[in-house]
Amino acid sequence: MVEDLTERKQAILGIVVREYIATARPVGSDTICQRYGLGVSAATIRNEFAELTEMGYLMQPHTSAGRVPTAKGYRYFVEKLMEESDLPLSEQLMIRHQFHQISLDLDQWMRLAAAVLARTAQSASLIAVPQARQARFRHVELISISELTGLMILVLQDSSVHQQMMVFSKPVAQEELSRVSNKLNQQFANFDAHQAQAVVQATTYTEQDALEAEVSKRIVELMQSHEAQGTREIYRDGLVHILRQPEFIEIERARQVLQVLEQDNTLQAILSEAQVSNGIQVIIGNESKWAELRDCSLVLSGYGLPGEANGVLGVLGPMRMPYGRAVSAVRYVASLLNDLLHRLYGE
Amino acid sequence: MVEDLTERKQAILGIVVREYIATARPVGSDTICQRYGLGVSAATIRNEFAELTEMGYLMQPHTSAGRVPTAKGYRYFVEKLMEESDLPLSEQLMIRHQFHQISLDLDQWMRLAAAVLARTAQSASLIAVPQARQARFRHVELISISELTGLMILVLQDSSVHQQMMVFSKPVAQEELSRVSNKLNQQFANFDAHQAQAVVQATTYTEQDALEAEVSKRIVELMQSHEAQGTREIYRDGLVHILRQPEFIEIERARQVLQVLEQDNTLQAILSEAQVSNGIQVIIGNESKWAELRDCSLVLSGYGLPGEANGVLGVLGPMRMPYGRAVSAVRYVASLLNDLLHRLYGE
DNA sequence: CTTTAGCACTCATCTCTATCGAGTGCTAAA
DNA sequence: TTTAGCACTCGATAGAGATGAGTGCTAAAG
Numbered sequence: 001m002v003e004d005l006t007e008r009k010q011a012i013l014g015i016v017v018r019e020y021i022a023t024a025r026p027v028g029s030d031t032i033c034q035r036y037g038l039g040v041s042a043a044t045i046r047n048e049f050a051e052l053t054e055m056g057y058l059m060q061p062h063t064s065a066g067r068v069p070t071a072k073g074y075r076y077f078v079e080k081l082m083e084e085s086d087l088p089l090s091e092q093l094m095i096r097h098q099f100h101q102i103s104l105d106l107d108q109w110m111r112l113a114a115a116v117l118a119r120t121a122q123s124a125s126l127i128a129v130p131q132a133r134q135a136r137f138r139h140v141e142l143i144s145i146s147e148l149t150g151l152m153i154l155v156l157q158d159s160s161v162h163q164q165m166m167v168f169s170k171p172v173a174q175e176e177l178s179r180v181s182n183k184l185n186q187q188f189a190n191f192d193a194h195q196a197q198a199v200v201q202a203t204t205y206t207e208q209d210a211l212e213a214e215v216s217k218r219i220v221e222l223m224q225s226h227e228a229q230g231t232r233e234i235y236r237d238g239l240v241h242i243l244r245q246p247e248f249i250e251i252e253r254a255r256q257v258l259q260v261l262e263q264d265n266t267l268q269a270i271l272s273e274a275q276v277s278n279g280i281q282v283i284i285g286n287e288s289k290w291a292e293l294r295d296c297s298l299v300l301s302g303y304g305l306p307g308e309a310n311g312v313l314g315v316l317g318p319m320r321m322p323y324g325r326a327v328s329a330v331r332y333v334a335s336l337l338n339d340l341l342h343r344l345y346g347e
Numbered sequence: 348m349v350e351d352l353t354e355r356k357q358a359i360l361g362i363v364v365r366e367y368i369a370t371a372r373p374v375g376s377d378t379i380c381q382r383y384g385l386g387v388s389a390a391t392i393r394n395e396f397a398e399l400t401e402m403g404y405l406m407q408p409h410t411s412a413g414r415v416p417t418a419k420g421y422r423y424f425v426e427k428l429m430e431e432s433d434l435p436l437s438e439q440l441m442i443r444h445q446f447h448q449i450s451l452d453l454d455q456w457m458r459l460a461a462a463v464l465a466r467t468a469q470s471a472s473l474i475a476v477p478q479a480r481q482a483r484f485r486h487v488e489l490i491s492i493s494e495l496t497g498l499m500i501l502v503l504q505d506s507s508v509h510q511q512m513m514v515f516s517k518p519v520a521q522e523e524l525s526r527v528s529n530k531l532n533q534q535f536a537n538f539d540a541h542q543a544q545a546v547v548q549a550t551t552y553t554e555q556d557a558l559e560a561e562v563s564k565r566i567v568e569l570m571q572s573h574e575a576q577g578t579r580e581i582y583r584d585g586l587v588h589i590l591r592q593p594e595f596i597e598i599e600r601a602r603q604v605l606q607v608l609e610q611d612n613t614l615q616a617i618l619s620e621a622q623v624s625n626g627i628q629v630i631i632g633n634e635s636k637w638a639e640l641r642d643c644s645l646v647l648s649g650y651g652l653p654g655e656a657n658g659v660l661g662v663l664g665p666m667r668m669p670y671g672r673a674v675s676a677v678r679y680v681a682s683l684l685n686d687l688l689h690r691l692y693g694e
Numbered sequence: 695c696t697t698t699a700g701c702a703c704t705c706a707t708c709t710c711t712a713t714c715g716a717g718t719g720c721t722a723a724a
Numbered sequence: 725t726t727t728a729g730c731a732c733t734c735g736a737t738a739g740a741g742a743t744g745a746g747t748g749c750t751a752a753a754g
Contacts, residue, residue: 026717040727042727043726061735062733062734064717064718065718139488139490145692149691161498164452165453165506165691237609239605240605240609243602251596255590258586259587343514344514375746378746388698390698393746412746413747
């Protein structure tokens with residue numbers, strides 16, 4: 001997919017991309033000549049421009065403007081030209097320090113990670129919590145709230161905690177709740193959603209077992225919905241950065257993007273489509289199948305415990321995104337979360 | 348604070364406010380004459396304009412433009428002129444129906460409520476979860492994740508569920524965890540943060556009790572932080588509506604507001620300042636002490652179980668907000684949540 | 695004292711025009 | 725293949741009217 005370009009074309013394309021990312025205005029042949037001595041004249045650059053435009057790497061907004069990279073141009077840049085550096089060590093340390101200052105709470109980690117990512121990449125950040133592909137029962141707890149209501153807390157193997165209120169048809173005491181939860185804890189131990197469902201279907205509940213039946217049903221439902229796409233919680237931050245980008249001065253575009261960012265389900269679909277199994281994935285403009293993101297780029301990475309609980313995180317910004325920095329930021333935060341998760345859940 | 352105005356001044360002010368809210372453009376004397384027959388000429392209206400301007404209810408953007416309500420004008424409108432209607436019954440039913448379709452889960456309720464509020468009031472919505480002023484212990488559960496890690500789940504009297512990971516310095520079995528949690532459940536039963544802390548301070552833990560000591564400490568910490576302001580989770584929705592408002596075509600303003608809306612802690616401060624104990628509170632423009640919201644209005648309402656768990660919800664939009672509709676929407680959603688919460692937690 | 699017609703005045707907005715200049719594409723020579 | 729030269733394009737910027745909505749004031753009428 002990525003052809004070969006002559007050395008000089010590469011150099012020129014690289015300059016255009018970098019310059020455009022930095023200044024947000026079309027890059028002219030003179031600019032390149034003066035600011036970057038390439039040893040050739042502006043006319044030569046223009047000839048190259050013409051060819052690069054022909055080949056689809058560059059485009060010009062109007063007949064008499066400089067050149068701007070196309071999605072294909074950015075793609076070539078990301079693939080071949082971009083120098084990938086790590087985040088500066090000082091920054092790494094600062095971030096790591098922040099993580100060690102907060103308590104061992106997944107929710108807090110996610111918030112912090114989203115904030116850090118947004119700040120570091122100066123764009124909107126997205127994080128989908130790591131989640132096992134298969135739900136596996138670990139523990140259930142029933143807590144009496146009032147005579148007629150109770151709280152069910154379900155913990156799955158991936159340490160996700162699910163809670164749900166229950167309304168009873170007749171008064172139920174805490175002892176009864178404890179009895180049922182104890183029983184179910186043994187019955188469902190380590191079961192996946194299928195197994196649990198099988199048990200429920202195989203059991204004939206008498207009228208006395210109404211509570212047990214209800215709780216079992218709820219557990220199976222929760223496990224199934226946990227396995228379904230579209231239920232992962234998503235953390236976001238840095239939406240304001242979007243509005244700072246000159247490509248979004250026309251409010252209408254900004255609104256489109258913000259709309260996507262605000263809607264949980266679209267975002268879930270986008271993130272779960274990402275093929276982030278191995279390392280970082282960059283999605284540039286129209287490469288995405290979502291029309292609303294035609295002007296945007298995504299830098300995504302998977303993280304979590306391979307095979308056990310996979311999460312996705314990344315940043316979203318205009319196509320004119322500082323890819324180098326974004327990639328380093330995303331990679332660092334992903335590896336940091338990997339560390340933290342491993343320390344907690346890994347053996 | 349709210350003076351009396353002559354009938355005619357009231358009528359004129361009302362027209363200006365309504366017309367400006369509807370059209371977003373300054374209202375001229377002719378417009379009023381033609382569109383609303385008041386039986387007087389434009390010149391008379393102009394005289395009244397002049398006085399209303401003098402009194403601070405109206406202002407003009409430029410010397411030769413129509414009039415626009417000031418914050419004081421809106422205030423008068425909200426206080427005296429606005430006809431408060433309930434939400435149309437069909438809408439009420441639709442909303443209620445949506446709530447009954449989802450499961451009994453506070454998180455889901457909050458999400459839905461935020462979505463409904465945003466859609467109904469066509470503006471950004473905010474919801475702070477109901478939370479007891481005093482944390483009161485209800486239940487703790489310790490679940491082994493691996494040999495060296497565990498999950499602590501703490502349930503408080505207001506049914507809030509808090510989780511935290513724990514890392515042990517030496518392997519701990521589930522039996523030991525259960526033993527400790529059982530003990531603490533008895534020891535802390537119904538205690539508030541102070542009492543729990545007192546117990547912890549009064550106890551001398553031997554080396555064998557390291558786990559118990561650690562867990563107790565964590566519980567006290569969690570309870571204290573639960574009582575502190577600034578830890579309430581906030582649900583938001585409809586941020587895009589902000590960008591639809593003509594007052595925010597200049598991106599810079601939109602960014603300021605979005606910044607506030609995105610930052611949890613500022614928002615928490617704003618919401619917790621609101622005096623929403625009894626009914627609806629409308630904060631108009633500069634009445635708010637937050638400079639960033641000088642151009643915005645808030646319509647807030649308290650909800651929850653009085654004295655037990657108080658939440659705040661409301662909408663945020665430009666000063667030029669359809670107050671009538673916003674108030675009805677906020678009031679309806681608040682009462683709906685009250686119903687739901689009562690049914691669950693009330694006796 | 696209040697209302698109103700009349701009128702001059704203000705000022706944002708729109709349109710038209712001219713100018714500017716960055717940047718191009720092409721041609722012909724090196 | 726490279727480069728100097730040059731005409732050309734076209735967006736951006738600025739100024740000049742023209743427009744018109746809306747005002748404030750005055751003086752007369754009710």
